Amino acid sequence: MMNNNEPVIKIRGLSKTFGLKTVLKGIDLDVYAGQIIGYIGPNGAGKSTTVKILLGVIDQYHGSIEVLGENIATNNGSYKYKVGYVPESGEIYDSLTAEEYLAFIGELYGMDTQHVEEKVLALMSIFGIEGSYHARISSFSKGMRQKLLIIASLMHNPDIIFFDEPLNGLDANSVIVFKEIMLSLAKEGKTIFYSSHIMEVVEKISNRIVLINNGEIIADGTFDQLKELSKKGSLEGVFNQLTGFDKHNEVAEQFVSVIKEV
């Protein structure tokens, strides 16, 4: 049993190697209920690898991980019922209708069919896409697909939610609604692990930011604490300074000069 002071995610000495390459080098992290963690870092830093390990998609690693008090290496997988995952762009079955797809996901989570239908219709209607309940997913726009993925990942009311660039394809109004949804979920005591490259959003919604670089955590704190650390005004500035990259103009110029070669 867990009490409120215990972390909902407890990672100790997490290392992961692909072939000869070590992509995670001893991650230690405690995440508490109600936190919105902005999990950020440069391309290839190890963010998705961490999330895939936490989701149980990758099971070869060193170190120990507890999710909701259960060691995920020895748990029978039941913790996955309490976890939701919104990928950047999901493996959606294009030939299915929204109804069929969400009924299938509901079944995987052991939900009652009638309850799934009511809940899905209510959620689709809040997102303004209920008219496409019987339509094939192949006919959906990018944003409609993303909304469907968000519904599919949250409809079982998970305690911990992993978002990987979840705003992909959402219009400006939907982005605002989605940010409010995240804040409300956190107020309900849900824990959110938010991975994105859009620094303005991470800065606004996260109450804790974890910056990973080359498989190691190089900063962990509130936005204000990170600002103190680097003396930069924006999260983008903090990110640039802490990851040691300041050659933006040079790289852009090199790129364009190669493009211009004939």
Ligand SMILES: Nc1ncnc2c1ncn2[C@@H]1O[C@H](COP(=O)(O)OP(=O)(O)OP(=O)(O)O)[C@@H](O)[C@H]1O
């Ligand atoms: N299945 C795999 N086999 C070999 N190498 C992998 C595999 N998956 C990831 N990697 C490597 O692990 C490193 C970390 O990748 P990861 O996807 O975790 O990065 P990321 O921080 O999520 O990056 P991005 O911001 O680009 O999504 C990269 O060098 C990548 O090439």
